Amino acid sequence: MKIFFHFSVIGFSNTYLIGNTGGGDAILIDPGHMDIELLKLIEENNFYIKHILFTHRHPSHTEGLRTLMKIYDSDIYANTPFIMDFKVKTLSDGSSITLSEIPVSAMLIPGHSSDSLVYKIQDALFTGDVLMSGKIGSTTSSLSRSLLIRSIHEKILPLNDKTLIFPGHGAPTTLCVEKKINPILKPK
Amino acid sequence: MFDFIRCDHAQCDNFSITNRDKCYLHAADKEFLHQQLVHSLTTKKELGSFCLTHSPFVDLELTGCKLYACKFSHSTFTNVNFNKSYIQLSFFEFSTFINCTFENITSKYSVFAGSVFENCSFSGSDILHSNFGGIDAANSNFDDSDLYFTNFSNSKLNSVSFKDCNLKKTDFYLSERNEVSFKYSNFEEATFIREDQQ
Numbered sequence A: 001m002k003i004f005f006h007f008s009v010i011g012f013s014n015t016y017l018i019g020n021t022g023g024g025d026a027i028l029i030d031p032g033h034m035d036i037e038l039l040k041l042i043e044e045n046n047f048y049i050k051h052i053l054f055t056h057r058h059p060s061h062t063e064g065l066r067t068l069m070k071i072y073d074s075d076i077y078a079n080t081p082f083i084m085d086f087k088v089k090t091l092s093d094g095s096s097i098t099l100s101e102i103p104v105s106a107m108l109i110p111g112h113s114s115d116s117l118v119y120k121i122q123d124a125l126f127t128g129d130v131l132m133s134g135k136i137g138s139t140t141s142s143l144s145r146s147l148l149i150r151s152i153h154e155k156i157l158p159l160n161d162k163t164l165i166f167p168g169h170g171a172p173t174t175l176c177v178e179k180k181i182n183p184i185l186k187p188k
Numbered sequence B: 001m002f003d004f005i006r007c008d009h010a011q012c013d014n015f016s017i018t019n020r021d022k023c024y025l026h027a028a029d030k031e032f033l034h035q036q037l038v039h040s041l042t043t044k045k046e047l048g049s050f051c052l053t054h055s056p057f058v059d060l061e062l063t064g065c066k067l068y069a070c071k072f073s074h075s076t077f078t079n080v081n082f083n084k085s086y087i088q089l090s091f092f093e094f095s096t097f098i099n100c101t102f103e104n105i106t107s108k109y110s111v112f113a114g115s116v117f118e119n120c121s122f123s124g125s126d127i128l129h130s131n132f133g134g135i136d137a138a139n140s141n142f143d144d145s146d147l148y149f150t151n152f153s154n155s156k157l158n159s160v161s162f163k164d165c166n167l168k169k170t171d172f173y174l175s176e177r178n179e180v181s182f183k184y185s186n187f188e189e190a191t192f193i194r195e196d197q198q
Helices: A038-043 A065-071 A141-155 A175-181 B032-042
Strands: A002-008 A013-019 A024-029 A046-053 A076-080 A097-101 A102-108 A117-121 A125-128 A164-167 B046-048 B054-060 B065-067 B076-081 B086-088 B097-098 B107-108 B117-119 B126-128 B138-142 B155-160 B176-178
Touching: A002 A038, A013 A038, A013 A164, A038 A046, A046 A065, A102 A141, B032 B046, B032 B054
Parallel strands: A024 A046, A046 A076, A125 A164, B046 B065, B054 B076, B065 B086, B076 B097, B086 B107, B097 B117, B107 B126, B117 B138, B138 B155, B155 B176
Antiparallel strands: A002 A013, A013 A024, A097 A102, A102 A117, A117 A125
């Protein structure tokens, strides 16, 4: 399995391209912006975007969808019925699917948004705006913040410490790093 | 990306060495594996999707090396020259770097978090979207570097210089800074306080 990281200065967001060695059908997570660099990344590695996964429907994670759908005939997955008028295959907490021979499981971790999904692919976790390096996602109320922290503790912290974390914004990290340096997660 | 295959030694959850069934700590032929990797790094100067953690590296000349999607976590690097290297999506977390030079490197999307740096120089480098969170750095410098979107949160920085750097979106939240210089750098564009995380 190959994982490619793409950063877009529009929305300051990360997009992840995941596929098998040698190319073929691939997965794109959070296309916040479709630019020529992302297109080159896909095409030069002989990938076809068959599946698009969204961690949540905020614009900085979804704005590239319309352009992508003009190029590829992709299935869309998220925890919401529609994104930009495109019909979505809805995933919920605990959903497990296999996309392009790659097993993907989803965890619903609300707080930053009500539809926030975290995707686990082998030992890689695509956390969107739920968990980033050294911080957690922003929230609009103390209730949402409590919900987010509780869900992270219940669903993410029990995972293996070696799990690699690929967030929606900022640098990658690992679960072990976050347990030690993230002020929200490290033991008091 | 390196294979996410675990070491088959009982109760070990380290990732195994690429194309091996055990991690470096439990490999029977440590010396051979180490020499093989060092030979590959110093001659080919390019390594992709490779995992070898918990290993010591001493007195190596890796100028111009290209590392992509590799994992060298929990390793020790002493007197290693990484000058002009290109490091992308690679993981060096919880490692120790002593007297290492990373001058004029490009680091993208790489993780050095939780590592110790003593007498290391990163001057003239492009270190973008990289994670130095929780590092313990002393007598080191990042002068003349672009540190866009790089994370130094929760780090301990003692006699570390960030002169003439681009610090746009560089995160120093909760960092402990002693004798740290930001001279000629746009430190006003870096993050030192996060109101939404209080």
